[in-house]
Amino acid sequence: MKLTSLEKLFVHELKDLYSAENQLLEALPQMAKASSSGELREGFKSHLIETEEHVRRLDQIFEELNYSATGETCDAMKGLVAEGEEIIEMEGEPAVKDAALIAAAQRVEHYEIAAYGTARTIAKHLGNEKAASLLETTLKEEAATDKKLTNLAESGAHINKMAMR
Numbered sequence: 001m002k003l004t005s006l007e008k009l010f011v012h013e014l015k016d017l018y019s020a021e022n023q024l025l026e027a028l029p030q031m032a033k034a035s036s037s038g039e040l041r042e043g044f045k046s047h048l049i050e051t052e053e054h055v056r057r058l059d060q061i062f063e064e065l066n067y068s069a070t071g072e073t074c075d076a077m078k079g080l081v082a083e084g085e086e087i088i089e090m091e092g093e094p095a096v097k098d099a100a101l102i103a104a105a106q107r108v109e110h111y112e113i114a115a116y117g118t119a120r121t122i123a124k125h126l127g128n129e130k131a132a133s134l135l136e137t138t139l140k141e142e143a144a145t146d147k148k149l150t151n152l153a154e155s156g157a158h159i160n161k162m163a164m165r
């Protein structure tokens with residue numbers, strides 16, 4: 001696809017996000033399974049449900065734009081998921097592993113926050129208020145997830161103690 005217009009760029013960004021979210025649908029259950037803390041596990045599970053909704057919102061935007069959602073692979077998310085898998089496979093102190101899972105998950109959320117912020121801004125430039133508002137809703141959920149992860153990391157005083165040993 002040639003980037004001959006802002007709409008083409010919009011579609012490109014959306015396809016990248018579509019691939020990223022679908023990769024996460026596969027990765028989040030594994031992250032949940034690898035979590036020792038019940039709170040972290042529940043966090044991954046509830047973000048999986050939100051992620052399903054993120055995919056549906058993108059589907060809705062694609063439908064209205066009359067473009068197919070597929071056709072691109074988000075290589076950045078591939079890398080982030082691979083790093084997450086590395087942690088899942090590592091042996092170690094459960095609380096320290098949880099801290100590592102949080103670190104990996106926050107990288108994912110920050111990637112999504114950057115991508116959704118950009119896509120929302122482009123939607124606004126295109127005058128596509130409906131898409132802008134759908135993207136903004138997802139953006140807020142990504143930001144809230146990032147904040148929850150920060151809280152979990154900060155409340156994990158036991159994690160720090162363990163890590164110092």
Ligand SMILES: [Fe+2]
Pocket residue numbers: 021050051054112138142
């Ligand atoms: Fe998402």
Ligand SMILES: [Fe+2]
Pocket residue numbers: 047108109112142145
């Ligand atoms: Fe997310």
